[in-house]
Amino acid sequence: MAANGEEQQTQAARHQEVGHKSLLQSDALYQYILETSVYPREPESMKELREVTAKHPWNIMTTSADEGQFLNMLLKLINAKNTMEIGVYTGxxxxATALAIPDDGKILAMDINKENYELGLPIIEKAGVAHKIDFREGPALPMLDLLIENKKNHGSYDFIFVDADKDNYINYHKRLIDLVKVGGLIGYDNTLWNGSVVAPPDAPLRKYVRYYRDFVLELNKAIAADPRIEICMLPVGDGITLCRRIK
Ligand code: SAM
Ligand code: CA
Structure with missing residues (x-):
C-alpha cells in the first residue's frame, strides 16, 4: 500500500513538473464532474436513453454523459441548425443534438446499423424531437459522395459530428470540408483513442484499439496541418477535436 501511495505521489509530482495543465488527475474527479454538474442537469430523455444503452452488449460505444452535455451546449452556442452525424449507435x-437545435433544425444521421438506432428511437420520439432526424442506413462514405455531387449541399452544414469507423476519418474529412460551411464546425470523436495515442509500441492494447490507433494518429497529424481549419483538441470523453472551417 505504502509503495503504491509513494508511486502515486511521484507520478503527481512529475505531472506538475512537466507543466501539465489538465486538472483531471483521477477517476474520482471525473465522477465528481458527473455527479455534480452532469447527472443533475441531464434531460430525462437522455437519462432514459443512457440507461437503456447501458444494458446493450456494445454499450462501450456510447457517448459519455459529460460529452453529451458538452455537445448540447456547443450546438446552442453556435446556433447550429443544419447538422450531420456519422455514427449513431443508440442515439x-x-x-443531445436534437434537443439543442431549433424545432425546424435538421440532423442527417448515418449508420450501417439501424437496429441499434431503433432501440433509442422510441425515447427520441417521446422527447418530441424525432421530426428533426433524417436517419439513413448504410456506409457513410458513398452517402457523402452523393451529397457532394449536389453543389447546393456545399458549405451548408453548421455542425458535423463524426463518431464512426476511425479508419475512414481521413476520407470523411476530405468530403466534409466541402460540406461544412465556412465558420462551421466538424467534431471528430475519440481522437485520444483510449489514451493509446501515446502508448509505447509494445504496450498491451486491446486488438481493436491497436488496429485503429495508427488511423487516429494519422488523422490527428493531418488535421493539425490542414490550413483550411482551426482546431482545438479537447480531453472530453475519449478526446474530441473541433475543426472550424476558415476557408
Ligand atoms: N455517437 C454514438 C453515440 O452517441 O452513442 C456512438 C457511435 S459508435 C462509437 C460508432 C457507430 O458507427 C456504430 O453504431 C457503427 O455501426 C457505426 N459505423 C461503423 N462504420 C460505419 C460506416 N462505414 N458508416 C456509418 N456508420 C458506421
Ligand atoms: Ca465516440
Missing part, C-alpha cells in the same frame, strides 16, 4: 449524441 445518445444524436439526442
Amino acid at each position: 445518445y449524441s444524436l439526442l
Whole structure:
C-alpha cells in the first residue's frame, strides 16, 4: 500500500513538473464532474436513453454523459441548425443534438446499423424531437459522395459530428470540408483513442484499439496541418477535436 501511495505521489509530482495543465488527475474527479454538474442537469430523455444503452452488449460505444452535455451546449452556442452525424449507435449524441437545435433544425444521421438506432428511437420520439432526424442506413462514405455531387449541399452544414469507423476519418474529412460551411464546425470523436495515442509500441492494447490507433494518429497529424481549419483538441470523453472551417 505504502509503495503504491509513494508511486502515486511521484507520478503527481512529475505531472506538475512537466507543466501539465489538465486538472483531471483521477477517476474520482471525473465522477465528481458527473455527479455534480452532469447527472443533475441531464434531460430525462437522455437519462432514459443512457440507461437503456447501458444494458446493450456494445454499450462501450456510447457517448459519455459529460460529452453529451458538452455537445448540447456547443450546438446552442453556435446556433447550429443544419447538422450531420456519422455514427449513431443508440442515439445518445444524436439526442443531445436534437434537443439543442431549433424545432425546424435538421440532423442527417448515418449508420450501417439501424437496429441499434431503433432501440433509442422510441425515447427520441417521446422527447418530441424525432421530426428533426433524417436517419439513413448504410456506409457513410458513398452517402457523402452523393451529397457532394449536389453543389447546393456545399458549405451548408453548421455542425458535423463524426463518431464512426476511425479508419475512414481521413476520407470523411476530405468530403466534409466541402460540406461544412465556412465558420462551421466538424467534431471528430475519440481522437485520444483510449489514451493509446501515446502508448509505447509494445504496450498491451486491446486488438481493436491497436488496429485503429495508427488511423487516429494519422488523422490527428493531418488535421493539425490542414490550413483550411482551426482546431482545438479537447480531453472530453475519449478526446474530441473541433475543426472550424476558415476557408
Ligand atoms: N455517437 C454514438 C453515440 O452517441 O452513442 C456512438 C457511435 S459508435 C462509437 C460508432 C457507430 O458507427 C456504430 O453504431 C457503427 O455501426 C457505426 N459505423 C461503423 N462504420 C460505419 C460506416 N462505414 N458508416 C456509418 N456508420 C458506421
Ligand atoms: Ca465516440
